[in-house]
Amino acid sequence: MxxxxxxxxxxxxxxxxxxxxxxxxxxxxxxxxxxxxxxxxxxxxxxxxxxxxxxxxxxxxxxxxxxxxxxxSDSKHFKENIQSIQTDKMQFSFGATLTIGEYVMPEILSHLLIKYPEMKIHMSVANTQSLLERLNKGILDFIIVEGMFDKSEYNSTLFSLEKFIPVCASNSEYVNKEVDFKEIIRSRLILRERGSGTREIFENILHKKNYSLHTFQQIIEIGNMAAIKKMVLKGLGITFLFEIAIKQEINNGTLAVIDIPGFSEQREFNFVCLKNSFFLERYIEIYNLFKKAFKEINT
Structure with a gap:
């Protein structure tokens, strides 16, 4: 010990x-x-x-x-769960990045709590780096993230593949036409703060295209997804988000996808826990519950 x-x-x-x-x-x-x-x-x-x-x-x-x-981490988890071995009485603390925490997990957790009302769940929402730090300290049992991390240091399982798309207001000059990537760099870019998975993904996409954030004429950093969407909706700039986060706005016509030829990006949502954890089997059980609920919700 x-x-x-x-x-x-x-x-x-x-x-x-x-x-x-x-x-x-x-x-x-x-x-x-x-x-x-x-x-x-x-x-x-x-x-x-x-x-x-x-x-x-x-x-x-x-x-x-x-x-x-x-x-x-295992010691803390064991103390909390020694009396809740059954699935329906399971308790766990986990973290999710903003997109996942706001637009994926609420329906999954609601689905599970209806089926298992005695489950005790605590979810923290933060950026990828903050969640990894809390996982390392044993504060969280596992995390679900969209950001990049060193897979060799953790046990990780793919949760889903999601489209990452450019977005503008429905009355933008970019709507209903093909737009070259060079055209959008003159727009105001509204994006997440440093350390967020969404921002890191976008910076990597820019790097692949031999651009950087400095290429854009003006950049606004916002740590709140709803605020980003509201600013884009008002025509104050463009953004790049996961499609799952703006599905409702696209369907009701308040936001639109910018059609950039050749732009087709998908990124992983990953279920992550510490390597060699004694509770790995239990975490995989939770992962399977999440996946099953996610599939049922989206079919």
Whole structure:
């Protein structure tokens, strides 16, 4: 069983500063050093290297960090779920990125709660990077994200493939005609904040076309999807979003898809949990419940 010294180790891994780690843990700096020295002697290897006042994790520390995060996360999950083994009494905390949290999960969760009214569910909505940090700290059991992440560091399963499309107001000059990508760069671009999956995806698309965000004459950053859609609807700019997030507006004619020849982008929504988790089988069960509900809703 991992002890308090491993908690100290994880905090130091996060902040890479002995003084800061001591402050965060409400202990002295010598105590932090003693905890790390104990672990280095216990495991028989160096965990941190210090040069020019900078703390760097060794390869062995990276391995221990991944192991410790998984163990602490599983311990928390086990404590919360030891009395809720049955599917209908399951409880879990998970995170979803904004598009998924607002436009995919509400119907899925409603579907499940009607079928399993005793389920206890907590969903956090944030950008991809924030969710990965909370997953690593054991705050969340799993996450569903549209953004990019290192798949080699996590256990991930494809949840769905979704179209990523350019969008404008229904009365825009771009409606009902083919528009060259070079034409739209003179438009005001309204997009999500840094760290969001939607923005990262769009920046990668631009990079593939040898463009960057600086190519656009004006950029507005908004952290709220509804606000982005409202601004585009009023003709204040264009945006790029997942089709699933604007299906209703396209159907009722308030927003329109910009027809850019050759522009056909799909991106993954991924179900992600920590590698080698003791609860992987349980998480896959939840994944299957989500997938089944998603399929039933969309057929």
């Amino acid at each position: 991992l002890d308090f010294r491993h908690q100290t180790f994880l905090v130091l891994c996060e902040c890479k500063n002995y003084t800061k780690a001591a402050e965060l843990l409400y202990i002295t700096q010598p105590a932090v050093s003693q905890h790390i020295k104990y672990l280095e002697e216990f495991y028989g290897c160096k965990l941190f290297e210090t040069s020019n006042k900078k703390v760097r994790l060794t390869h062995q520390a990276e391995l221990l960090r991944a192991f410790a995060m998984t163990v602490f």
